[in-house]
Amino acid sequence: MENKTLNIVTKILVCICISFFTISCFYEQYAYGEEGNKESGKIAIVIDDFGYEGEGTNDMLDLKIPITAAIIPFTEHSSYEAKLAAAKGKEVIIHMPMEPDKGKASWLGKKPLMTGLSNEEVDKRVREAIEEIPEAKGMNNHMGSKVMRDDKILMPVFKVLKEKEMFFLDSKTTMNSKGEALCKELGVPYYGRDVFLDHVHSQQNVENELEKAADIAKEKGYAIVIGHVGGQGGKITVNGIKNKMHKLENKGIEFVFLSQLKSE
Numbered sequence: 001m002e003n004k005t006l007n008i009v010t011k012i013l014v015c016i017c018i019s020f021f022t023i024s025c026f027y028e029q030y031a032y033g034e035e036g037n038k039e040s041g042k043i044a045i046v047i048d049d050f051g052y053e054g055e056g057t058n059d060m061l062d063l064k065i066p067i068t069a070a071i072i073p074f075t076e077h078s079s080y081e082a083k084l085a086a087a088k089g090k091e092v093i094i095h096m097p098m099e100p101d102k103g104k105a106s107w108l109g110k111k112p113l114m115t116g117l118s119n120e121e122v123d124k125r126v127r128e129a130i131e132e133i134p135e136a137k138g139m140n141n142h143m144g145s146k147v148m149r150d151d152k153i154l155m156p157v158f159k160v161l162k163e164k165e166m167f168f169l170d171s172k173t174t175m176n177s178k179g180e181a182l183c184k185e186l187g188v189p190y191y192g193r194d195v196f197l198d199h200v201h202s203q204q205n206v207e208n209e210l211e212k213a214a215d216i217a218k219e220k221g222y223a224i225v226i227g228h229v230g231g232q233g234g235k236i237t238v239n240g241i242k243n244k245m246h247k248l249e250n251k252g253i254e255f256v257f258l259s260q261l262k263s264e
Helices: 002-032 057-061 078-087 119-132 151-163 179-186 203-220 235-250
Strands: 041-050 068-071 091-098 138-143 167-170 190-192 222-228 253-256
Touching: 041 078, 041 091, 041 138, 041 203, 041 235, 057 078, 057 235, 068 078, 078 091, 091 119, 119 151, 138 151, 151 167, 151 179, 167 179, 179 190, 203 222, 203 235, 222 235, 235 253
Parallel strands: 041 068, 041 222, 041 253, 068 091, 091 138, 138 167, 167 190
Antiparallel strands: none
């Protein structure tokens, strides 16, 4: 009788253990994803305004995660910083100055894309930027709220990018951008920004925006964020990323180059 009771108890305990193990595995797969990650998703960090030896330039390039460095062309340091970024294993794109609705012409530097230019001049300036920064895999707009609504100026830009097999990242400085529609029309790989990291100049804001990006990445699989070296971001952006990157990686976020994401 004692042996029979012992066998029954043993069987019950075994069943409980198996049930607990099964539930635990199901919960882990449901809560953490197939690979055991708490938050699956990818974040591409694009950093604008390289090319001026801006604050945080070297520290940003020294970060041990993928960074896509957007270099302003036609500056004294454009070529050097593009080569430096590539040498440090970062991805390079051209941060092409484009006319905004408001702002000083001096903010655009040399050879910006302006709405009054001919198609031939636009084509020439884009090609010159690519020649100066041959490391570039793509391009995004520096400012450009006015140009990004202008088919006439954008069409020759995207035709050159198509020819050179380069992608375009829309910084989304205007709600009425025609970037996506024209890129799709011409077959140019297109990306759109999800989050600005340093529109508010504080490290806490940078960290908050990275958390926001992680939530977006969890929902749609990826997020594209833009920050800055120099006056708009610099050290606060570097420190914000540095303080958050491992915490986000521990939650399952993977940092990638922009070109590693599937274009929209």
